[in-house]
Amino acid sequence: MTTLGCALTVALAAAWSTAPPTEPARPAAATTVRTHEGLVRGTAHGGYRTFEGIAYAEPPVGRLRWAPPRRPAPWSGVRDATRPASACPQPPGEVPGGSTDEDCLHLNVTTPDGAGPAHPRPVIVWLHGGGYTSGAGSSYGAHRMATRGDVVVVTVNYRLGTLGFLAHSGLPGSGTFGLADQQAALRWVRTEIGAFGGDPRNVTLAGESAGGYSVCAQLASPVASGLFDRAIIESGPCTGRPDRPFAPSSIPLSRARAAGADLAAKVGCGSARDVMACLRRVDVPRLLAAQGTDQQPAYATPLLPGDPAAAIAAGRFRRVPVLIGNNHDEGNGWAAGIVRAGHPVTPGTWPDVVASFFPSPGQAKAIVREYPVHRTDGGPVFGAVIGDSNFDCPTVHTDGLLAAHVPVWRYEFADEHAPPLTSDTPPFPLGAPHASELPYLFDLGGRPRDLTAAQHRLADSMIDYWTRFARTADPNGPTSPHWPRQTVLSLAPEHIVPTRTAQLRHHCAFWNTLG
Template identity: 50%
Template sequence: MRLISRRRVPLALAAGLTLAACLTSPAVPAVASDAPKRPVVATETGLVRGVDHGDYQTFAGIPYAAAPVGPLRWRPPGPARPWPGIRDASQPGSPCPQTPNSEAHSGSTNEDCLHLNVTLPRTDRHRPLPIVVWLHGGGFLTGAGSSYDAHRMAVRGHVVVVTLNYRLGVFGNFGYPGLNGSGDFGLADQQAALHWVQRNATSFGGDPRNVTLAGESAGGMSTCTQLTSPSAAGLFAKAIVQSGACSVDFGKNAVYPGVADFSPWTSQAAVRSAGQQAATALGCPQPARALSCLRAKPAATLLSANQNFQQIAYDTPLVPQRPATALREGRFHRVPVLQGNTRDEMRAYVAPLQQQHPITTDSYRALLLDTFGDRARRLAAVYSPTAYGTPALAWAALNTDRAFACPTLTADRLLARHTATYAYEFADRQAPSLGYPQSPQLPLGAAHATDLPYLFDLGGRPASFTPAQNRLAAHMIDYWTTFARTGAPDRRDLPHWPRTPARAAAPYVQQLDTGPGGIHRVDGAAEHHCRLWPQD
């Protein structure tokens, strides 16, 4: 994970993953194959030739919207242009513009990036398959849909999986006074991709009436936000939110010492104000000409302002309310939701801090006092280095509870009042590290994003799993895809996963871990000391 700035908080929620471009797929081509291993499918804008991998097929780099370049920069996505002949769909398109990172080593300045990838199983079933549309993480600053090789999910779960790119940073979340769509261009891209799925799903053997929108980290936050967006109505029938509940919030010092409170959501007014400041810094200070001036700037120049645009805007037509408020008022789409987080989320944030500036007993006390003032003594008694092993582990546990675990339980409760909700916690503390820094004082455990290799081959490479972890991965795919098929993850051959009660006496979640009895119900509020972190 990469902490970019002490003043601006990058939600590098999926950064730190060593990802490369991965394969993408389909399975029931609407047009006969014209050559071995190269199936052809008809989409609304033209024919695409994918790759046959035996038990699954992939179609990569399919445009779902017009390239947002030139005068189309900072405009809602328009329709993709048709192409003549057969478009090669063996390789993914470019990631959207982003600075160099572990996922896109050289970064990207290519704005022609609104592409998606389809993976589908080879099947003799005649009924259309459920569809999972996956939104990548990366703190709204980095990432690409092509990094998630979904063939295990497609083959084992008998589902069609669609991964996609959406505009990021200054290209996806930019705002300016008078600019239509300010702050929500990336979300609008996601909806454009969902519309594409509705119109093209049957060509790939999918059922447009049975679409599950899913994502992790920034992708989970996007999914939760789409639950509250009026214009997303009818575009998906279920939702999976991983480490991105609408109630997630980062308090003072949570991500890095010296950083103030930070939310993944902000008002449109704040985004427009940030846009004015960025325009001045980029040499476009005159309001009447600012947008035309900025649209003439190279993408590489605009990336210098990227960190100022890492939040989703609300008070907009796309997102009328702050999503947490919408949940509290019951203003969201009534679709089944599967939602949860990892047991040790914030160890991924504390890991680079521990490598650069190790947390000692004295600095831990100072952090508590600076962050919580009069509450520091009470919190120190619960989150003591003695109880957790080291000051770094205690600080990570405290911030996991206040930023992720307890807010997610609150969101579970609010959702369950109105719709079928299923809560989980990924808890394999021996999970692959994903490249995070490690130290004896801070074993990573089930840190942020460590659940992803259990569902996807990140960068097209399978994780090095033990037999027990392979079984957990299979069970998780079974749960996820059963939910995508039926709206409930529970199935006879797996440990029972009950629905979250509308008025739960105790907030139980399904804990997902290895070993005999590793999958079982736990009291999430007790485990994460949620009495100390009231949300209402």
């Protein structure tokens, strides 16, 4: 992801969580649940309960900074779980003012009334997006999904940025600490979720953007075997490529170690006798200021032996049913941000714009021919190039690779009037850009988006599909339009219909031949 792309992603996230939250329903009574470590007290709402800020691992501080996550120590008494805990360290953005608190390995549970050990519900574990540098599980209000879908939803914090993905020779877990945190949360779910009314034998791992790429990584990780039973991947195709500038795909360990060496030098630890001991003494704000804009997990590691794209292409992944998809106009948000930043896309500037993102002269010329810019359509054309190359066509490719081995259902979110994710007026209509499906599933930042009656119906249908998939591994049901496995289900307020034209519409034959 480019600097501008990452900044835009953070801005989108900021708009969700800085919006004033609605007043929660008055709690009927506090709710106390026993975990293996101790008692936690949550909050009862109308139709559901929430348990927020539950520690699933020890604070990764001191000697545990850049160490694999450890199960938390038992506690006495009752721990408060009525409000979110700190987000993991990150620059200002989704978290107002950012965060510097390393004691962040917490999760949140939303469980519908009626769920209990005697009547367990399917579990959806949600991994947030944010380019592996921002985000928090608490930004995703899950009560609509929990109550309408009758499922237990768990949202997770995991280490981000250099604290989550630093690599250094001789450091166990190099480049994958954030992924290891996700696995620790899944192990917590297998052990503890029964006490909250969830079925530990029916766990769906789901995520969007970097969270979707994380799901891909966990599909390819042998260490994740047995931790989840289905997968939902939103706008994070497993076959994304590191030479594409807007997708946070994984990188080789050698490249991650080089980035780690650069960071150590920036903070004055490059020539220290014990580099890691020196780095563990550096305060969080200094680390955040020195880390690169782009962060990716590293492969050629014990947790991730190979590139997830190569592993899935070779059929080396966990055999679970998958629901996967993308948005119709994935790239428009980034294109709008770049245009707004003073880089207009016109017929005259278009070749240079393409060349800045696709440095191969032959590729750049081919893209300009395939996607001509006329006088007034430069921004959306740029958005189509970003979306088609980074998301739409890689999703088509991933679908085909997965479907050779497991049941796969693919969607395309296509509400061209989706609620805006920022308060800024874009330079052109954005359609259904990256992340625009999320307000249909979650109350982002503590409040619902403003939806029309038709959009509310679409949101209900999407929650129905997602939660039926979590329950039975098949999203179809008697109250929704049929979703065939061999097609793409187009999701829009005016229609929910299968389509076979997605590959043609997104120029996938061109991107396949471009290489």
